[in-house]
Amino acid sequence: MKVLAVDDDRVTLVTLERLLAKFGYEPLTALNGTDGLRLFLEHKPQILITDWMMPEMEGPTMVKTIRAFAESEYTYIIMLTSRNEKEDMMSGMLAGVDEFLSKPIDPDQLRARLRVGKRIMTLQASLASRVSELERERKHIKVLQGFLPICSYCKKIRDDENLWSQIEEYIAEHQANIQFSHSICPDCFETKVKPMQEAFFSKKREEVSELKSA
Template sequence: MNVLIADDDAASRLMLQSLLTAWGYNVTAACDGDEAWRILCEPEPPQLVILDWMMPGLEGPEIVQRLRVKQFESPCYAIIITSRNAKDSAAQALNAGADDFIGKPFDATELRARVAVGHRINCLQRALSEHIDDLKQSLSRVKQLEGIIPICSYCKKIRDDHDSWNQLEQYISDHSEARFSHGICPHCAEEQMEIIKTLKHRSA
C-alpha cells in the first residue's frame, strides 16, 4: 500500500518513513502541507496519509477537509499526528474529516496497529467499490431490457441501437445474462410432424 507522510520536522519525517518502510509500506514524504496536497492530487494518489497538524502551507485538518470534499476515485485513509495539548484536538481532527488521530510522542507499536487498521479499512472500501461497480453494470443491462424495444409484429425480430434487426433470442442474449437452450414445444412438434409427413407423402 502507498503511504504519504507529511511533516515539516526532518527528524520526525525520517523516523516515520523508516518505520513504515520497514513494515512493508511504500512511503512518500512531503515536508509541508502544500506539497502533501499536490501529491494527493496526482493521478494515482496514496491510499493512506499521515499528516502533521501544524505545517507550513496547508495544515493537517485543512488537507483532510479538502480530501473529503474532492471526490477521489478511491478513498484515502487519513491519520493526523500532533503534539497539540488542547483536549478537543482529537475531536477537531476527526470532525475535519480525519479517520484517526495520534499524539506526539507516538508509540511505534500503536502507530503500526493504527496504520494496519487503515490498510484493512482501505481494502474493504476498495472491495465494496468494486462490488458497487459490478452492480451498476448489471443494473445498466437490466435497464436496457426494461426500455421500449422495437419488435417486428410478424417475424418477431428486434431492432437494436445500430438499426440492425436481430433474432429475439440473440437480442436477449446480448443484453442480459440469459442464455437459451433449444427444444420444441408440443404444439410446434405436432405442426412440424405434420409438415414432415406431408413432405414424405409427396416424395413417395
C-alpha cells in the first residue's frame, strides 16, 4: 500500500520513510505541499501523512485540494503536527483530515494509525467494488426489463413468473396509477362488432318472419 509523507522537516521525513518501509508500506516523500500534491496526483497513494505548516502550500490547503479533486477515490489522511489545540484540530477536520498524530513521531502510534487507515481503505475498496458490481447488475436488469414478451396473435404478455396474462392485467399490475376504461376502436368495430350486430339482427329478422308465418 502506497503512503505519501509530506513534511518540510527532513528529519521527520527520513524517519517516516524508514518507519513506513519497516511496517511494510511503500513510502513516497515530499518536502512541501506543492510537491506533495504533484506526487499525490501521480501515484494516487491510499494513505497521506502530512505536516500542518509547510512552505509553498500548508497541510490543510493541500488536504482541501485533494478532497476537492479526488472525490471518487478516498484517501485516508493523517495530519502530523505539534499543534494540539481544539481549534486547530477542528479546522484540520473541516479541511478533510481523518486522524492526527503529534510530533515527535511515536513509532507505535504511527503503526496503529496506519493500521486503522489500511483497514478503512480496504473496506472502502471492497465497498467500491460491491457498488460497481451492483451497478453492472442493475444495468443488466434494465436491459432485460426492456424486453417484454408479447404473443403475436392474442397480444397476451408473459410476466416474470412465466405466466401469460392479458395486456390490461399486466399493465394494471405493473403500473399502479393506470386504470383501463374499455372501448372499441373503429377498425375493431368494423371487423368484430359489426358482423356480430349483423348476425344478431339477421337472426331477429328470421325469428320475426317465423312468428309472422306461424
